[in-house]
Amino acid sequence: MQIKCNKMDLLNGVNTVLKAVSSRTTLPILQCILLQATNDELKLISNDLELGIESKVSATIKEKGSIALEARIFSEIVKKLPDNEVTITVDENHLTTIVCEKSKFNISGQPGNEFIQLPQIEKNNSFTLKQGVFKEMIRQTIFSIAIEEIRPIFTGELLEVKNSKFNIVSVDGYRVSIREIELNHDIEDFKVIVPGKTLNEINKILSNFEDDYITIYYTDKHILFELEDSIVVSRLLEGDFPKYDQIFSKDYDIVATVDRKSTILSLERAALITRENKKNPIKIEIKNQSMIITSNTEIGNVYEEIDIKKEGNEIEIAFNPKYLIDALKVIDDELVNLQFTNALNPCIIRKIDGDDYKYLILPIRLNN
Numbered sequence: 001m002q003i004k005c006n007k008m009d010l011l012n013g014v015n016t017v018l019k020a021v022s023s024r025t026t027l028p029i030l031q032c033i034l035l036q037a038t039n040d041e042l043k044l045i046s047n048d049l050e051l052g053i054e055s056k057v058s059a060t061i062k063e064k065g066s067i068a069l070e071a072r073i074f075s076e077i078v079k080k081l082p083d084n085e086v087t088i089t090v091d092e093n094h095l096t097t098i099v100c101e102k103s104k105f106n107i108s109g110q111p112g113n114e115f116i117q118l119p120q121i122e123k124n125n126s127f128t129l130k131q132g133v134f135k136e137m138i139r140q141t142i143f144s145i146a147i148e149e150i151r152p153i154f155t156g157e158l159l160e161v162k163n164s165k166f167n168i169v170s171v172d173g174y175r176v177s178i179r180e181i182e183l184n185h186d187i188e189d190f191k192v193i194v195p196g197k198t199l200n201e202i203n204k205i206l207s208n209f210e211d212d213y214i215t216i217y218y219t220d221k222h223i224l225f226e227l228e229d230s231i232v233v234s235r236l237l238e239g240d241f242p243k244y245d246q247i248f249s250k251d252y253d254i255v256a257t258v259d260r261k262s263t264i265l266s267l268e269r270a271a272l273i274t275r276e277n278k279k280n281p282i283k284i285e286i287k288n289q290s291m292i293i294t295s296n297t298e299i300g301n302v303y304e305e306i307d308i309k310k311e312g313n314e315i316e317i318a319f320n321p322k323y324l325i326d327a328l329k330v331i332d333d334e335l336v337n338l339q340f341t342n343a344l345n346p347c348i349i350r351k352i353d354g355d356d357y358k359y360l361i362l363p364i365r366l367n368n
Contacts, residue, residue, distance in 0.1 A: 001065025001090040003037050005057055007081050007100060013044045013057040014075050016230055019201040021071040022048035027116075032068035033075075034115040035088070037061045045118065046071065051198050052118040052233040066112025067096055077105050118233045121224040126217045127161065127187045131227070134214055135206040137168045137179040138199050140330040140357060144323075145196040146172040153239040157199055159216075159223075160191040169244050170196075175323050176244050176360040192218050193241055198234035205230060248348060248358060252339040254312035256286050257352065260336050264328050266293050266304035271321040273299040281318040281364040286310060286340070295321075317343045318364045324349075327359040 014033065022030040025048070034045040042059035046052065067090045078086070081100040089097045090109065098105040138157075146154035151173070158169040164186060170177045202225055206214065217224040218236075225232040270282045270293045280297040286308070293304040317340060327349050328336070339348040343366065349359040 001035075001037050001067060002062035002088070003035075003042050003059045004062065004085055004087050005042060005059035007078065007083050007086050009058050010086055011078050013042075013055040013229075014078050016055040016205055017044045017046040017053045018071060018075055019204065020046040020048050020051045020053040020232075029068055029110055029114055029116065031071055032110060032115065033071045034066060034068050034112055036066040036112060037064050039064065045115070047116050047118055049116070050195065050235050051201065053201075053230060054118060054233075055230040065090055066115075067094060067109040068112055068115045069096060069107065069109045073107060077107070118231075119222055121217055121222050121233060122219060123217050123224075125188070125190065125219070126215055127166070127183065127185070128213050128215045129166065129181070129183070130210070131206040131212040131214045132208040132210065133181060135203055135208065137166075137181065138203045138206075140179045141168045141170045141177040142196060142199055142203070143326045143330065144170045144172050144175045144177040144359075153193060153237055153241060156193045156195045156237040158191060158193055158241045158244075159218075160189075161187050162189050162191075169241070171242050171244060174320070174362050175327070176242075176247065176358075177327065178244065178248075178358045180355055180357070190218065191241070192223055193237040193239070194223055194234060195237055198223075198232070202232050205232070247346070248360060249341065249345075252312070252341050252348070254286060254310065254315050254340040256291055256338045256340075257309040257335055258291060258306060258338060260328050260331055260334060262306055263291070264325055266306055267321045267325050267328075270295045270302050270304055271325070273297050273302055274321060282321045283316065283318045283366065285314075285316045287314040315340050315343060316366070317347070318366045319347065319361060320364060323361045327361065331357065 017033055030048055036043040042057045043054055045054045077098060081103060084101050087099045094109045096107050096109045149155055154172050160167045164183050165180055166183050167180045215226040223234050223236055274280045274295050282293055282295045285292040289308055289310055291306045291308045295302050335352055337350045337352050346360045346362050351357055
């Protein structure tokens with residue numbers, strides 16, 4: 001095998017596929033990046049058996065072939081090379097020579113045919129949307145997946161098309177985050193649960209350019225994200241996702257319209273003395289046209305007051321401040337609605353005019 005390519009093109013490809021290189025495995029081949037040179041293109045491939053990424057690199061193919069190179073050392077070499085043309089040559093003993101200007105490396109590789117290829121996904125079911133939109137939807141929901149795997153289904157996000165709307169939903173047992181867009185083309189309803197790790201990694205690859213699109217293909221076992229120069233393949237999580245739409249009540253007694261930035265700053269100041277201790281939550285009191293935020297701990301106490309627009313009754317309710325802050329930080333609107341029923345029912349954060357996003361946060365019972 002022999003190929004020539006630009007160092008920055010190669011580095012971009014390497015950085016893309018590094019996200020799916022296995023860090024802990026009993027199969028050393030999965031700690032490698034596969035370089036696969038065909039008639040007209042160079043592909044870099046990584047696969048940890050849960051997530052796989054393939055990235056195309058513009059290259060001149062002098063001789064076809066493949067080689068699996070240890071990802072850590074290969075990526076470090078490419079990163080440190082001069083910004084010029086790189087030549088990679090592989091001999092019959094899998095010795096790989098990397099040359100750039102006056103730099104030359106010889107490293108051992110493994111046969112490319114021993115690498116575990118990405119699963120082949122049937123492209124029968126798909127839909128397309130802008131990369132920037134998908135990136136925003138992930139950013140506005142990924143923070144509320146569960147970290148611990150006590151309930152593995154909570155470590156992923158639901159991707160769902162229903163009634164020509166595309167929804168992304170995350171749940172961790174204490175809160176629910178929903179982001180929704182209208183699709184401009186008809187597609188059959190479907191739902192899949194994608195691991196949070198997959199969405200975190202693909203979010204790093206997605207661009208914000210208006211003309212960049214992503215096509216999503218899905219089966220009952222896998223999902224495939226196809227970008228211009230890369231594909232990402234992931235296993236799906238199995239199990240029943242909570243019926244999230246049933247817990248967003250349309251019945252509420254109080255609506256507080258708040259300035260998002262002011263509320264975040266007040267909550268952050270109040271949280272300084274809670275140390276995220278559930279036994280010392282922040283307390284929110286809504287009365288007249290004010291929202292009063294207080295916290296009392298062994299460290300001290302804090303009082304914050306924000307002017308709001310209130311409709312309905314008064315309420316006193318307590319929360320883990322982190323959950324409110326997390327949700328408010330990913331919203332871009334200046335004003336949002338907080339909806340309450342009583343001190344034991346969730347707070348719902350909604351867009352003032354629409355259902356683009358919804359966040360549900362469970363309260364903490366106050367000990368009177």
